[in-house]
Amino acid sequence: MSLALAGTLHAALSLNEIVAKYPDIPRLIIIKTDVQRRGIHYTERALSIVDPAIHQIRSPYLFGSRDGAIKPLPESLLLRDGTTIFVDPTPLEQNPYQVDLVEGRLALVDNGEVVEFVRLWEKPLYYDQKTSSGIPMSHIASARPQRLNIFQSSYCHFWAEQKGCRFCDIVNHNKQQKHELGVPVRLKPEDVSETIREALKEPGRFTNICLTAGSVLKGKDLFDHEVDYYIETLLAIGENFATKKFPSELISSAFNEKQLIRLYEQTGIMSYTSDLEVLNEEKFNWICPGKADTLGYNEWKKRLIRAVDIFGKGNVGTGLVGGVELAKPYGFGSENEALEATFEEAESLAVNGVTTFFIVWVPRPGSDFRGQQNPSLEYFVRLASGLHQIRAKYRLSIDFNDYRRCGNHPDTDLSRLL
Amino acid sequence: MSVQLSDELVSLLHDRESIKLLATTDESGTPHVVAKDSIHISEDGTIHYLEHLESSRTNHNLVRAIWFDRRVSIVIIGTHQSFQIKGRPLEVHITGPLFQKHYAEVRHRLGDVDLSGVWVIEPLEVINENPEIRRQEEEKRRPFFRHLDRLAKPLKGI
Numbered sequence: 001m002s003l004a005l006a007g008t009l010h011a012a013l014s015l016n017e018i019v020a021k022y023p024d025i026p027r028l029i030i031i032k033t034d035v036q037r038r039g040i041h042y043t044e045r046a047l048s049i050v051d052p053a054i055h056q057i058r059s060p061y062l063f064g065s066r067d068g069a070i071k072p073l074p075e076s077l078l079l080r081d082g083t084t085i086f087v088d089p090t091p092l093e094q095n096p097y098q099v100d101l102v103e104g105r106l107a108l109v110d111n112g113e114v115v116e117f118v119r120l121w122e123k124p125l126y127y128d129q130k131t132s133s134g135i136p137m138s139h140i141a142s143a144r145p146q147r148l149n150i151f152q153s154s155y156c157h158f159w160a161e162q163k164g165c166r167f168c169d170i171v172n173h174n175k176q177q178k179h180e181l182g183v184p185v186r187l188k189p190e191d192v193s194e195t196i197r198e199a200l201k202e203p204g205r206f207t208n209i210c211l212t213a214g215s216v217l218k219g220k221d222l223f224d225h226e227v228d229y230y231i232e233t234l235l236a237i238g239e240n241f242a243t244k245k246f247p248s249e250l251i252s253s254a255f256n257e258k259q260l261i262r263l264y265e266q267t268g269i270m271s272y273t274s275d276l277e278v279l280n281e282e283k284f285n286w287i288c289p290g291k292a293d294t295l296g297y298n299e300w301k302k303r304l305i306r307a308v309d310i311f312g313k314g315n316v317g318t319g320l321v322g323g324v325e326l327a328k329p330y331g332f333g334s335e336n337e338a339l340e341a342t343f344e345e346a347e348s349l350a351v352n353g354v355t356t357f358f359i360v361w362v363p364r365p366g367s368d369f370r371g372q373q374n375p376s377l378e379y380f381v382r383l384a385s386g387l388h389q390i391r392a393k394y395r396l397s398i399d400f401n402d403y404r405r406c407g408n409h410p411d412t413d414l415s416r417l418l
Numbered sequence: 419m420s421v422q423l424s425d426e427l428v429s430l431l432h433d434r435e436s437i438k439l440l441a442t443t444d445e446s447g448t449p450h451v452v453a454k455d456s457i458h459i460s461e462d463g464t465i466h467y468l469e470h471l472e473s474s475r476t477n478h479n480l481v482r483a484i485w486f487d488r489r490v491s492i493v494i495i496g497t498h499q500s501f502q503i504k505g506r507p508l509e510v511h512i513t514g515p516l517f518q519k520h521y522a523e524v525r526h527r528l529g530d531v532d533l534s535g536v537w538v539i540e541p542l543e544v545i546n547e548n549p550e551i552r553r554q555e556e557e558k559r560r561p562f563f564r565h566l567d568r569l570a571k572p573l574k575g576i
Contacts, residue, residue, distance in 0.1 A: 026485035080509040081484045082535060122514050145513040204521030204533065205513070404472075404512055417478050 015115070018377050025381055025414070031116050032085050033384065033410045034377045035077075035097050035108060036360040039066055039090025042073055045101040050074050056123040059138045060151070060183040064173035066090050068365040070180050075143075077106075077118040084145055084407025085118070088362060121145055124205055126198040131191045139183045140195040146404045147208045148199055152233050153186045154178075156214025158290025165277060165288045167324045169366030170214055176366075189236035197240045208405035209237060211269075212251035215290070222294060226252060227259045234267035245270050249400050251319070254295055254303040260310045271400035272311045274304055275319040279345035279356070286330045301349065308353035314397030318349065319409075322358030322383050323374045335379045343386045350394040356387055357401060357409040384410035391415050420540050422463060423503075427544065430496045431459045440467060441491040442479030450475050456524070457492060465492065465505060465539040468520055472534040480537055483507045490539060493547070500547035511536040 015034050019027045042050075050057075056075040058065075065088035077085040077099070090096035098109045099118065108115040122145075127138045142149040154174035158164045164171065178185055199206060211233060216226035230250060238246070246268045254274040255263070263269055278284050281297040291300060307316045325331055325338045332338035346356040360380055363372040388411045391398060395418075399405070403413045423431070430436050434455070441451040454476075456468035469477045483490055484507040492503045511517040512535045521533045546552070556563055 028485060078513070081481065082510045082512040119514070202518070203525065204518040416481060 012376055013378055015110070015377065018381055021378075022381055022385070025385055026081070028079050028081050028083055028116070029384070029410055029413050030377070030381055031108065032079060032083050032413065033360060033380045035085050036087050036362070036410075037374055037377060037380060039094060039096035039362070040077075040087050040099050040108075041090060041092055041096045043098055043100045046099045046106055047073070049101060049106070050120065052123070054123060056121040056127070056143060059127070059142045060181060064169045064176065064364050064366050066094070066362050066364055070176065075121045077108075078121065078145060079116060079118060083403055083413055086144070086408045124199060125202045126195060129195075129198050131194050133188070133191055135184060135191055137195040137198060139181070140187055140191050141199060143199075143206075144407055146206055147210055147406060148196065148206050150187065150192055150209065150211045150233065150237070151213060152192070152211060152229060153213040153216070154183075155185060156290075157217040158215055158294075161290060163290030163293060164368075165290070165321075166327070166368035167277070167287065167321050167361060167363070169364040172366035173364075187233070189232050192233055193236035193239050196237050200240055207247060208400070209246065209248045210251065210406070211248070215253045217294060221256060221259065223253045223255055223259065227255060227263060230269075231263060231266055234263075234269055238268040241268060244268055247400070247405065249273055249405070251275065254291075254300045255307075256303065257306050257310070260303075260307050264310050270311075271315040271317070272307050273317045273319060273401070274300065274307070275321075276300055276304075277319070277321050278325045279320060279342045280325060280332075283325050283331060287324055287327065304349065304354045305352040313353035314355065315400060316353065317355045317357060317398070317401060320356060320358040321361045322380060323361030324369065326375050326379075327361075327369050327372055335375055335382075338375075339379070339382055339386060342383065343390065346387055346390050347394075350390050350396060353394075353396070355391055355396040355398055357398065357412050358383060358387065359408050360410070380410065384414055387411040388414040392418060419542065420463070421542060421544055423459065423541060423544060426499065427494065427501050427503075428459055430494050430499060430501065431457070431465070433496060435496075437493075437495040439493040439495075440476060441493070442476055442483060443488060444475065444479055445482065450479055452476055457494075460538070463541070464508065465503065465541060466520075467537040467539060468524060469510075469534045469537060470524070470531055474534075477534055480507050480510070484510065489542070492539070498548075502545040502547050503541045504543040504545075505539040505541045507537055508540045509538040511538070 019030055057072050058075050067089050073089050076087055079085060100107055100109045102114055105117050107117050124143045129137045131137060131140060154170060156164060156170050159171040174185060211230060219225040230252060248269050249271045250269050251273040278287050284297045285292040304316060304318055349356055361374045363369045363374060398412045398415045401412055403416045438454050438457040439451055440454045441449055443449055454467060458466055460466050471477060482488060489504055489506050494501050517536050520536050524531055524533050
C-alpha cells in the first residue's frame with residue numbers, strides 16, 4: 001500500500017462529517033478542497049463526452065501533475081457556484097475522486113455516491129492559433145476560466161544550486177514539457193504580446209493576467225535580471241491595453257524597494273505576490289533552502305511589507321503551499337501546532353497590509369517530497385477559514401486573487417463575500 | 419421540487435414592460451429587494467438573472483443562497499397581474515458559452531457595462547398576487563378571517 005493511500009484511509013473525518021462539523025463553511029468549498037487534496041480520476045464514460053474542439057485539454061503549466069504524466073485529459077473542473085477546482089489526474093491507488101458520467105452529466109463520485117455535478121472548462125478561441133513565430137498560443141499563455149497565465153521562464157536558479165523548494169517540481173516538469181510538447185523554456189515578449197492580443201478578441205473570457213516564473217538570481221542587485229525580464233514582458237502585454245494599468249498579478253521573488261518601484265511605475269502591473277510558502281522561519285529554512293540562503297525568511301517578509309507602500313493595501317500577498325509545514329521528517333508534529341504558528345505569522349503580515357493565501361499541497365512525483373501524504377481535509381478547512389478570518393479582520397481585499405481571478409485558493413474562495 | 423410556470427406568467431416574464439423585483443437576504447436574514455429588468459425565463463423553465471456587479475449586495479446574497487441553500491423571491495408586476503416566484507439559485511455561470519452570449523448581448527444593448535454572472539434560479543412555488551384572487555382564496559380557505567360587519571344583514575331603511 002502506498003503512503004498516500006494509507007494516509008487517506010486513516011483520515012479522521014469524512015467529507016460529510018466535515019460539512020456537518022463546519023456549517024459556516026460552504027459545502028461546495030469543502031468539496032473543492034477535498035478534491036484538490038485527493039485528486040481526480042476520469043472514467044472512460046466521462047472521457048467519452050470530452051470534445052477537444054470545445055473543452056480545454058491540459059495545457060502547459062509551471063508544475064507537474066501527481067501522476068507525473070502529460071496526457072490529453074480535460075484541464076479541470078468548475079462547480080455550480082462558479083468555483084474553480086484546479087486539480088490533477090491522480091493514480092487510482094491514491095484513492096482520488098472519480099469524475100464519471102451520471103444521467104448525461106459529469107459528476108464527482110466517491111464510493112459510488114454522486115457528490116456534486118461539475119462542468120469542464122471551455123477552451124478559449126486563441127488556443128487554436130499560432131504566433132507569427134509558429135508557436136501554439138496555448139504554449140505562450142495558459143488559460144483558466146477567467147485568467148491568463150504567462151509562465152515566462154520555467155527555470156528556477158535555486159535548482160541550479162540544488163536548493164529548490166522541496167515541494168516543487170518546476171524544473172523536472174518543464175524539462176518533461178519541453179521534451180514531450182516542445183514548450184519553450186523562455187518566452188519572447190513579442191509572442192506574449194501577440195497571444196494576449198488574440199485572447200482579448202473573445203469578449204467576456206478573461207478578467208486577469210498572471211505572470212510568474214522561477215527565480216533568477218543574477219544582476220547587479222539580486223534578482224535584477226528577473227525584474228528586467230518581467231518589465232520587458234509586461235510592457236509587451238501592455239501594448240494591447242488602452243489604459244496603463246490592467247488587472248494583473250505578478251508572482252515573483254521578493255524584490256527590493258527600487259525593483260518594486262520600477263515594476264509598478266514602468267508597467268501595467270496592479271498587484272504583487274511573493275511566496276513565503278511556509279510561515280515559520282525554521283520550516284522555511286528546511287523547506288525552501290534557496291530562498292533561505294539568498295534572502296532569508298525575515299528579509300523576505302520585510303520586502304513584502306515594503307511592497308504595500310508601493311502597490312497599496314490589499315494588493316500585496318504571499319502564497320503558502322498549505323500542508324508542507326507538516327511534511328516529514330522536520331515539519332510540525334501536529335495539525336494544531338501548524339495552524340497556530342501559521343495564523344500568528346499571517347496576522348503579523350496582515351497588520352502590515354499583506355494578505356496570505358494557500359494552495360493545497362500535492363506531493364508531486366518530481367519533487368523532494370514525493371510519496372508523502374498531505375494533511376487531513378479538516379486541516380485544510382481550518383486553514384482556509386482562519387486565513388479568511390484574518391483577511392476579514394484586517395479588511396484586506398483579495399480582488400486580485402479571488403475565486404474568479406485565480407481560483408486555486410480555498411481561503412480566497414471564502415473571501416468572495418468581502 | 420421545481421414547478422412549471424403558467425403561460426400567463428411566462429408571457430409576463432418576457433414582457434419588457436413588466437416590473438421585476440428580486441428579493442434576497444443577507445447574512446443576518448435582512449431582506450434586500452431591488453428592481454431588476456435583467457430577469458428572464460430560459461427555454462428549460464428556469465429563471466435567469468443577469469448580475470452586472472460582482473460586489474453588489476444582491477450578488478453576495480445569491481452566493482450565500484447557493485452556498486447555504488437559502489431561497490430567493492421574484493415578484494413580477496404587469497398592468498393587471500402580479501406574481502411571486504419563490505426559488506433557489508441552482509448555478510451561476512461566470513464563464514462559458516451562456517455567460518459569453520449574455521456578456522455580448524448586454525454590452526450591445528447597454529454600452530460599456532460589465533457582467534458578473536448569469537444566475538440560474540429554479541422556481542419552487544408560484545403565488546398569484548392579484549389582490550382579488552388572493553382575497554377569494556383566503557375567504558375560501560380561512561373563513562374565520564373576516565370582520566363580522568362584512569357579513570351583517572343590511573339594516574332596513576339604511
